[in-house]
Amino acid sequence: GIISIIWFILGTIWVYSVFTRVCFNNEDGRCYCNSVCYWFAFVMITITYILLVIIIIVVCVVLVLSVQMFDRRQIEANTDGYEELQTPEPDTPIANVDPEENQLTGGLFLGDDTFINYNTTSETGRTH
Secondary structure, eight states, X not given: OHHHHHHHHHHHHHHHHTTTTOBSSOTTSTTBOOHHHHHHHHHHHHHHHHHHHHXXXXXXXXXXXXXXXXXXXXXXXXXXXXXXXXXXXXXXXXXEEETTTTEEEEEEEEXXXXXXXXXXXXXXXXXX
């Protein structure tokens, strides 16, 4: 794995660094390289880099979309640990257990956010 990456980087440096100096006609010259071999290496390295950039872009887009979908599903499922409060119908009796005093409390919801507490018989605004 690591040796292949190092070999690829060294090949990239060599192929791209001699791009303007390579000669394909003079087999005895110091800058000679077989044209098929050179262009094959050049094209393969270039395609590899293009595919690498495309893969990185696709992975980033998928991650962003998956985070957005996860957030949307979490909001829709209301998984924050609280039940969604729903307004009861008018004239609906409401009973709760007060955990601090261990007693039943309740009242009557009249609508328009008016709640009559059975324990104190005073009208108060409904609280959530």
